[in-house]
Amino acid sequence: MQLTRRHALRLTGCAGVAAGLAACSPAPSRTASTGDSVAMQLGWIKNVQFAGEYLAIENGHYAAAGLTVDLLAGGAAGTSTEAGIDTGKVWVGTSTPQKVAAAIEQGVPVRVIGATLATSPACITSPESAPLRTPKDLVGKRVGVADHNLPTFEALLVANGVDPSAVKVIPVQFDPSPLVNGEVDAWSGFTTNEPVSLRAKGFPTYSFLYGDFGLRMCAQVFVVSEQTLSADRGRCKAFLTAEIKGWKDALADPDRGVALTVSKYGADQKLDTAHQRALLDATLPLIQTPDTLRDGLFTLSPSLIADTVTSLGRTGSGVTAAELFDTSVLSEVYAENPALR
Incomplete structure (x- = not known):
């Protein structure tokens, strides 16, 4: 199956975003950050699937890493992580391997540096x-x-x-x-x-x-620009360290993650507490798997990388593992701080 333009547009979410990705040249990552403040584009609305991010803020993990993170809600037209990074509006974001692969094939220099979900839902x-x-x-x-x-x-x-x-x-x-x-x-x-x-x-x-x-993939992946990987590596490591701690907190105290979602971060959506808890209960086993229990949260085993690329290939994508993933930053984080595992 070949990746037709129609399929590429579907994978990016909308034709307008795809056109924007193709037309924009890479912007310096500094436009998505000011000093220690960075913009993070979420891949969906502010519901409990981002409980780890909320706890990273509330429990001071971003602050301890020297960061102030502005969480930008997704779900609406024009909120593509890939487009935001490409235009310099965001520094980091979450997305899907399908969308990242499509963006890369359109010339957008982005990479996946880890995955919240080791198993796609x-x-x-x-x-x-x-x-x-x-x-x-x-x-x-x-x-x-x-x-x-x-x-x-x-x-x-x-x-x-x-x-x-x-x-x-x-x-x-x-x-x-x-x-x-x-x-x-x-x-x-x-x-x-x-x-x-x-x-x-x-x-x-x-x-x-x-x-x-036959379509095993990771999901809710962290995405940054190639420039950020090379020029802002220290901040990438600080960000991932804070994220790991935030999601460890969510695993240890899911009720607090739910409460923050309903009462603060997603308050404007009038979310139901029981429903958000059920959603988080369905999500946590996809985060904490035998592989991530062994290697650490967000890690991507060689087999998962290979299966993800193979699955993308079945959709017509020609992206390679080297083009899509850079796991070196996360490897350095765990090598420097084994207690994070």
Whole structure:
């Protein structure tokens, strides 16, 4: 499967962002920071999936690292991490390997330096009363798929010997009501999202991960520019150190992470405490895996890097591991401070 321009635009999230990425030349990282203050673009709205960042602020970990971090909410048009870095509006951000790879192929000099989620939550969800357990079970079924996720969904099918034309794709947005209403038989989403919200509404589901069927990838990756890696390495290390401590705090005290989300950082969204706790409960096992327990949070094992690049290749991406990842900064952080593991 070749990466067509249409697929590239889907992977970046919107055509306007992709055009901006292609048109802008790299801007100095100093425009995204002033003194010890840096801008961080979040990959989504300020919900509990960024509890580690909130705790890094509240528990003084950024301050101890000599940083003041301005968290910028994502989720709206024009909030792409890659575009923000490319134009100098942000210094660091979180994103997905798909979006970073697409940006790199468009000439944007960015790298992944670690991953919050060692396991992607991408999944196929179906009603518990009529579970679809493998990609082959999707043959002849109606599956709700957001447009930007279509290349990855098609890659899942092809990787498992399923002709994409044998599955009826129904374009959807974010609301999984079509699954509840019987308008679709399955839903392409995330274990940290739709199954959580549907279970809270009394609709039990069954999910299987993309990663268990040939599309293993990391997720919620940290992204910086190549220039930052070379010219601002010390601050990269300080930032990652603070992030590790913040997420360790979230793992140790998830209730506080939830409380900060609901009462402060996501207060304008009127978030539900129980729902946010359920979302975090679904997220934490993707952060703390056997590999990260051994090597440290955010680390990327050689097998995970290889699988991520292979999975991206199934979507048509030609990006290499060396083009996408730079794990040297995180390796130095743990070498210099083994107690962080």
